Amino acid sequence: MSEPIFILYYIAAGLGVGFLAGLVGVGGGGMAVPIFAFLFSIQGVANNEVIHLALGTSMASMIITTLGSMRAHYKKKNVDSIMVIKMLCGVLVGTFCATFVASYLQGAYLAGFFSVFMLYIAYKMFRNTEHEYNQNPHRAVGNIAIGSVVGSVSALVSISGAGLIIPYLVQQNFEVKRAIGTSAAIGFPIALSGSLGYMLNGWGNTDWDSLILGYIYLPAMISFSISSYFTTSLGVRCADYFPSKTLKKIVGILCVLLSFKMLIQALN
Numbered sequence: 001m002s003e004p005i006f007i008l009y010y011i012a013a014g015l016g017v018g019f020l021a022g023l024v025g026v027g028g029g030g031m032a033v034p035i036f037a038f039l040f041s042i043q044g045v046a047n048n049e050v051i052h053l054a055l056g057t058s059m060a061s062m063i064i065t066t067l068g069s070m071r072a073h074y075k076k077k078n079v080d081s082i083m084v085i086k087m088l089c090g091v092l093v094g095t096f097c098a099t100f101v102a103s104y105l106q107g108a109y110l111a112g113f114f115s116v117f118m119l120y121i122a123y124k125m126f127r128n129t130e131h132e133y134n135q136n137p138h139r140a141v142g143n144i145a146i147g148s149v150v151g152s153v154s155a156l157v158s159i160s161g162a163g164l165i166i167p168y169l170v171q172q173n174f175e176v177k178r179a180i181g182t183s184a185a186i187g188f189p190i191a192l193s194g195s196l197g198y199m200l201n202g203w204g205n206t207d208w209d210s211l212i213l214g215y216i217y218l219p220a221m222i223s224f225s226i227s228s229y230f231t232t233s234l235g236v237r238c239a240d241y242f243p244s245k246t247l248k249k250i251v252g253i254l255c256v257l258l259s260f261k262m263l264i265q266a267l268n
Contacts, residue, residue, distance in 0.1 A: 154190050
């Protein structure tokens with residue numbers, strides 16, 4: 001399965017996705033899944049394994065990407081540590097448990113769910129331009145519950161949860177850039193828990209000769225992660241020059257493109 005030319009493709013993809021991840025506050029999973037699915041199919045991965053391998057590899061790749069994004073936003077004081085702690089328990093449990101469900105679903109269903117979810121996020125990004133002040137923000141129990149839902153959906157579509165967390169935090173009276181930074185911090189434990197889940201649940205798919213660990217293709221994960229790490233902080237710095245409304249529109253456009261790309265992949 002491994003060919004040197006594909007390492008270059010993964011590095012190039014990592015550079016682009018890392019920049020966008022820092023710019024719009026996501027771990028890059030939503031952008032990486034269609035890319036991995038496309039490249040894996042070209043490399044000759046069996047059709048019934050492409051989506052699962054793309055989801056697992058994408059989730060593992062987010063570990064370094066979200067770490068870089070989290071550190072960059074933390075330095076700019078855009079992370080609300082208290083909210084991260086409140087949502088952490090629900091996020092970890094929801095993410096890990098949902099990987100068990102994903103391992104039993106056919107790839108076509110996962111791809112379809114991914115496409116629909118990306119369209120929903122795009123709708124939210126374009127529709128919600130302004131939010132009124134919320135007089136009754138959620139308390140700890142509500143944040144834990146929302147965290148579990150975010151973690152579950154994130155595992156099924158292999159994202160850092162930013163598409164869900166950012167709108168939720170804005171609704172909880174967070175300024176958009178602070179919501180993006182806090183979302184990046186929450187995305188890191190999602191990546192850790194989801195990667196562990198995809199590795200364990202896909203253990204029967206492990207092929208040491210091809211460097212496949214569970215549902216994680218190590219060459220793609222490593223090359224993509226390292227290259228994306230160097231451009232994530234650049235994206236975070238550039239985010240300071242974009243108005244919040246512009247950032248939301250960027251997220252929306254990306255979600256539409258990714259949705260159609262994955263839908264085409266599933267139909268093929």
